Amino acid sequence: MKANFSKMLREAQNKKYAVAAINVLNHLTFSAVVEAAVRKRSPLIIQTSVATVKALKLESLSALARSIIDAAPVPIALHLDHCQSVEFCNKCCDFGWDSVMFDSSHLPFEENIRQTREVHRYAISKGVDVEGEVGIIAGVEDDISHDIESLAGFDETMRYINETEVSAIAPAVGTAHGVYKGIPVINFDLVQRLSEATRCPIVIHGGTGLSDDTFKRLITCGASKINISTALKLVYTQSMKQYLNETEGTINPLKLDAFVTEKVIELAESLFTLFGSEGQA
Ligand code: 13P
Secondary structure, X not given: OEOOHHHHHHHHHHHOOOEEEEEOOOHHHHHHHHHHHXXXXXXXXXXXXXXXXXXXXXXXXXXXXXXHHHHOOOOEEEEEEEEOOHHHHHHHHHOOOOEEEEOOOOOOHHHHHHHHHHHHHHHHHOOOEEEEEEOEOEEEEOOEEEOOOEOOOHHHHHHHHHHHOOOEEEEOOOOEEOOOOXXXXXXXXXHHHHHHHXXXXXXXXXXXXXXXXXXXXXXXXXXXXXXXXXXXXXXXXXXXXXXXXXXXXXXXXXHHHHHHHHHHHHHHXXXXXXXXXXXXX
């Protein structure tokens, strides 16, 4: 069922768990992640990157999302991930997304605030929530890539939250998109301080590759939305390869899809258990 992004995250804050926000790529991965949420009775945020929306086409993806979400007996919010275009955010607001992440974090701070306010003004008129970013989260997320990270500071993050009125904040705390090359150094203290100073839900990007203990500590410090993208891409492509290797010579795409679907479901189920959202819907 369609869910309110803010309400979902407030509930997670109150009950001290995090909602998994999982980037999907197509019909198979969308349905699989939703099926996992249904099996685990977990709230869920389905994320679509700008590249995915463009590949599947806005109108088609919007219709697909609505049909899958409306049929599911658990709350699901549809979220646009990392969008640098005001116009594209507005379009997704028009086409039924429940929340959009506007990412102008690469711009000078005052400009980041100004553009986020612009997105917020339109989104709020459509009943859509906005997530913003302070500092620069390193790594590659589909079409958006940052080589150099810039960690968020407490004062600037608080100012950004207060002036933009975003519904969720993604401060750069040392996590990164993609596969980690070493063990990330995470500013848990900032997550803790922010969660004590503001009711604005805190989002952790770059979830793939973090240890179970790191996830638990981030949630204890106050994170209530954790983004996962690369892990699903890995499961999707690796399970496809595994099936094709094991069944060489046979041609059965439906069985291939069923195999991959189960692997994606397993991944999502494990996240709901780990983040404590299992049984909350
Ligand atoms: P990963 O690809 O590292 O899981 O990061 C996901 C993310 O933060 C999407 O915004």
